[in-house]
Amino acid sequence: MPTSAHELPLEMVRNRPELVPTILRTVFGLDISGHARLASESFAGFNPAELRCDATVLFDDDEKPGHGVIVESQQRLDENKSFSWPAYLALLRLRHKCGTTLLVLCPDRKSARRCAAPIDMGHPNWVLEPLTVHPGMLPPITDPAEAARIPELAVLSAPAHADGPHAKAVVGSVAAAMKTLSGDTGPLYHDYLMSRFSDAARTLLEDIVKIADYEWQSDFAKTHIAEGRAEGEAKGEAKGEAKSVLLVLEARGLDVSDSVRERVTDCTDIEQLERWVRRAAVIDHAEQLFD
Template identity: 40%
Template sequence: MVTIDENVARWAATPIPLGHPGFCLTALVLGPNEIPRILDVAQAQQTPELAVLGVMAHGKDEEPERAVEMAKAALIACHDLPDDRALPYSELVLLSLNQAAKIILEKLMASGQFEYQSDFARKHRGEGEAIGVAKGEARAILSVLEARKVHVPDEVRQRILACTDHTVLERWIRRAVTLASTDELFCDT
């Protein structure tokens, strides 16, 4: 049995008498005391699952800086894993940190000092940035129309906000400056 809870580990390790004299079942238990804290990236890369398990077992109880070091090692170790394992492991790492460590790690990641290691993370970070830009362009269109006092029906507002194609959004921004009604916004698209 593997558990990150010390009480569960003690309970599971309790011998179970089987009714025959001298026969007792004692489960093999791997609890938090047996799970290492992996801070070294090279070691984490050799056993990424163990690095993630270490964060799960100790991430909430450690000093924030040490928890962040374990989390960084585990996240970097996920670099070479297939996406179907890297994403859930990364989620487990982030969910396993105490609040102070989460804040430090999020600031580090936002500062640009944390180098995203995997193509997966870079791809999804880039997609997130592109979606953010698209949302900004959509809000700009709505702001221009509002400033010009052009009525924007709800379905038009929803269509504008749902669009993520930068070429289309740029065309709509240019049109929003001169159009008389929102019907002109979508012609030729």
């Protein structure tokens, strides 16, 4: 079953086909001319069963297809792809009478390396070498204007660079990119970012928003940021309560084992922590906290 990690990069391609030539040019030095547009993702071959790739982008040259790119999202190596990928390219080439390229979007270096394994077609000198890319191969987008122009590129690359030397510029730029989004696109991209950002990157994004007095334009962003702030405040309150529990136990001279300390600090239930604070004042052993 396709996951959000599989679907989100493809949704970015479908929302902005120009993302494909940008990646091919930036990462692989391939400059494909023409207007980029989406095409059918279904192919009917000699077998009655339909073949369906993840996404197809056509580049029009003088109002006719000049080149086609099959875009696949692959979380891990699938041996069956060594048979279906060449078929996609051949059928796309047959349908539009143009050259074709295979671009595989991967989540990390390991999966990109494995998916890039050459596919020997059996015919002399006929070997397909998939072009694979992961976020770390994309450049850090540090210019807010560039990020706003191609938000998808900023969103794809940000998680790989949000903890690096350009962290502040990268996170600031992706915030500018998110500002341009509207409708259903925003929540999808935001969830994609939040699921891949480290805690430090999330905090940095929040700080940038506050310092710049940033006004989120879309309802989804306002909601998500408000939820993030509420969650952060709740975590801070829970952390304070957990510290109080441990301080009471230590002040009474009770021995606090690592397991007790870990259970207390991992708790995020404010009401439970408050009960533990009161109990810590009367118990004889730290383990009795959980009785």
